[in-house]
Amino acid sequence: MKPTIRDVARLAKVSITTVSRVMNNPELVAPDKRESVLTAIEKLKYQPNALARGLIHKRTQTLGVLIPDISNVFMAELIRGMEDAARENLFNLIICNTDIDKERMISYLQVLNEKQVDGIVFVSEPVYPDYYEVFKRYDIPLVLAATHSLEYEIPSVMINNEQAGYDAVEYLIRQGHEKIGIISGSSIEPISSIPRTQGFMRGLRSYGLKADFEKCVEYGGYLFQDGYEAMSRLIKKFPDLTAVFAVADEMALGAISYLQENGIRVPDEISVMGFDNTRLATMTWPKLTTVAQPIYEMGYRALNKLIDLIEYGTVDELRTYLPHEIIERESVRRRV
Structure with a gap:
């Protein structure tokens, strides 16, 4: 028969309340009593019931x-960071794939509310006013990962996407490229696509290069096929380009595939640069030069920020911006 908290209290010769305090607020218990309880727990191999812990704290852990989009490789690494942080803090995760569908998201929020989750991490999407009203209605602690909100006071963890777009084109310019195109995501997506494109255009202008938006920008999506199709459109309107910056690694691989299928050598004739530094960046030839964002750390930090919000009702830093860096591989060639 499994030992109970009553058995621990009896062996340690303390009250059940004292045992509970040792497990949940040990600093409130005198050292001698705390040692007696810990010794009894070890001797009996007692494992506190998760439901009981939840009742004490009014939490479900x-x-x-x-x-x-759970199929996106970016999400896998982000969730891994969250999972590790959750396990370290004795929490469990419920993963909900919204497919960028408002009704589906609201349905999942209802489920999470019924499950009495202690908090929620909202990933990648903008927080539109109607989303915010739904979040307010459920009044569950909320943290944003790989997105942010300047309109609402919601804690967040991400990178500076506008500066990352600038740094990408600056790198290509310093490699001797002047005719540079960009394959971006949606033309109305304000978290990643628009800021990275704005940074790209700012970089062209700051180096005195022609910034013809209609010619050098092609929108699509974030997946392989999107990059493939966007590259086919971009090269038709910008045939003399020498370098392409794609705002996601998977899109960059689609662009490389299109170029190679059409007899255009990468990087000898056209250099290609990606974004994210997912594991896909090293699974192709040439290996992908890319802007690396700390995806795992982003998930890890967002989850820990959520736990701080649950524990203390506040966070040390409302909007956290993590550093990015450029990883050089073989898909960009220096022009002499």
């Missing part, structure tokens, strides 16, 4: 994660 469960967190929800709302993500837009």
Whole structure:
């Protein structure tokens, strides 16, 4: 028969309340009593019931994660960071794939509310006013990962996407490229696509290069096929380009595939640069030069920020911006 908290209290010769305090607020218990309880727990191999712990704290030790596309390789690494942080803090995760569908997201929020999750991480998508009203209605602690909100006071963890777009084109310019195109995501997506494109255009202008938006920018999506199709359109309107910056690694690989299928050598004739530094960046030839964002750390930090919000009702830093860096591989050639 499994030992109970009553058995621990009896062996340690203390009250059940004291045992509970040792497990949940040990600093409130005198050292001698604390040692007696810990010794009894070890001797009996007692494992506190998760439901009992939840009743003490009025928590379920469960967190929800709302993500837009679970098939995206970026999400896998982000969730891994969250999972590791959750396990370290004795929390469990419920992963919900919204498919960027408002009704589906609201449905998942209802489920998470019914499950009495202690908090939610909302990933990648913008926080539109109607989304915010739904979040307010459920009044569950909320943290944003790989997105942010300047309109609402919601804690967040991400990178500076506008500066990252600038740094990408600056790198290509310093490699001797002047005719540079960009394959971006949606033309109305304000978290990643628009800021990275704005940074790209700012970089061209700051180096005195022609910034013809209609010619050098091609929109699409974030997946391989999107990059493939966007590259086919871009090269038709900008045939003399020498370098392409794609705002996601998977898109960059699609662009490389199109170029190689059409007899255009990468990087000898056209250099290609990606974004994210997912594991895909090293699974192709040439290996992908890319802007690396700390995806795992982003998930890890967002989850820990959520736990701080649950524990203390506040966070040390409302909007956290992590550093990015450029990883040089073989897909960009220096022009002499």
